[in-house]
Amino acid sequence: MMARKVLALNGDEAAAYAVKQCKPDVIAAYPITPQTIIVERLSDFVADGELDAEFIAVESEHSAMSACIGASAMGARAYTATASQGLALMYEMLFVASSFRLPIVMSVANRALNSPLNIWNDMSDTMGARDCGWIQIYNENSQEVYDFTIQAFRIAEDHRVLLPVMVCHDGFVVSHSTEGVEVLSDGEVDSFLPPRDPVYPLDVEKPVTIGCVGVPEYYPEIKYQQEVATKKSIETIKEILREFNESFGRSYGIVEEYRTDGAEVALLTIGSISGTAKEAVDEMRAEGKPVGLLKLRLFRPFPIEALRKSLSGLKVVGVVDRHISFGSCMGGALNMEVRAALYEMKDRPHVMGFPTGLGGRDIRVEHFLKIIDELLMIAEQDALEEEYKVVGCRGPGCIGP
């Protein structure tokens, strides 16, 4: 195989480059830090004639999603990108997109929510939108952003799925970090992603109604179908990942295992912080400590079976959330899901949560070494004293600033 081009791209640029190759018909987006570069690059591509798409410079994110919904209902391939307050403003329309079963793809450069005003990274935005019926993919670096943006269109538009997809990458830490990205040729992307084949597009010749009232006599069945489709999509997602891997020499799974052979305790991470956590695992392994790491790539649908398989046999799992679900029982949403998924499992590991990196607080290898120490102690005592502990924070019971 001919060597592929390696370009220097930050996460936002990687998303924009991938979107260009996916040839959307309509892009409707409003720039917001740290997603701005995506919108700038795409509008450049359209203005320079490199991308033949309708670029709609909307006045708000609510309108961005509304425009994507209209375009997608017409059968167009529609794309948008947002972050933080923008996603919050879109919230109402997120449910409409998924309930209409529209394969819209949206990049989210994860950013904390106000207040206090904060432009930096955590996952409060997308974790808060976890129940709105979108598939959610979380990426660790620019390469993954590129690869999964392309796969997102394929997943969304597959007739067995027909759901919108959020492709998430951490604000600044990924969005503004330049790395080498091996890109596919336009022809390779074309062969992987055929033009969209819409099922029931709006068409004056063959009229259909979308978005009418759902009375109690029909509403539950529609929601049930949505739930069944979302749960079932996991098999299609796995199939598409396999095809992508085989076609382009990648090795992605919905859960990534890092040095889990012989591990007794493991970190369970999501997004870019996985990279720093891997360094900590390497250091601990060098000292002979039985530590591994699992990275969750897919949060919706939640990969229950894959996770149960990966976590079985472990004594302790430390779940690293990038947000706080205020007043919940387990600190963060990821920790809640993991514990719930394991509840009926025999010989389940202890699970402790570590919400961390809030509002862009830099999380270092040392933070993870402390978390791992805590996990090893739990393994030794075979008992958990606290459900979760906030990391990278000044406060009673927190682990280090």
Place this chain on the structure above:
Amino acid sequence: MRGIVEVRFHGRGGQGVVTASRLLAEAALLEGKKVQSFPAFGAEREGAPIKAFTRISEAPIYIRSQIYTPNIVVVLDPTVIRSERVTEGLKDDGWLIVNTIKDPEVLKEELDAKAKIATVNATSIALELLGAPRVNTPILGTLVKSTRLVKLDSVISIIKSTFKGKVADMNIKAVERAYQETKIKGV
């Protein structure tokens, strides 16, 4: 993290600190290395002290935190030395690269630095050749001369593909001039 060379850039908003970090990463990428380049996020304001970071490695780079114990510190604006602790965490066997009119011996004493020091008057080079105090390209010439982290040709190639026409030519001249005029202490 073994095998990763970490570089921290200090300067002020508007001097091209982030660009310097990115150009260095791109030059290394051209040589087939794994790279990472990122700003100290969100602080970019004209004139404000800012930082940017570059990691270069033969093996894949996983770590994504900021850089606290750099192998190399590059100072684009000597006045930030008064407000920023530029040598903080700098490895003893590392390099301190400074745009200054001072000789490396003087700076070494002033900063009580253990690391090796290279200096260059990048501001005068930039003013003369670029017509503005944009020292981000010439300082790379000094970085290359002293540390040999990447090849001079790689930096020149990246400047050619990043800038156009006369701007590219003058930036290349600035890099070459700084390369020649680099003063080194402690080698």
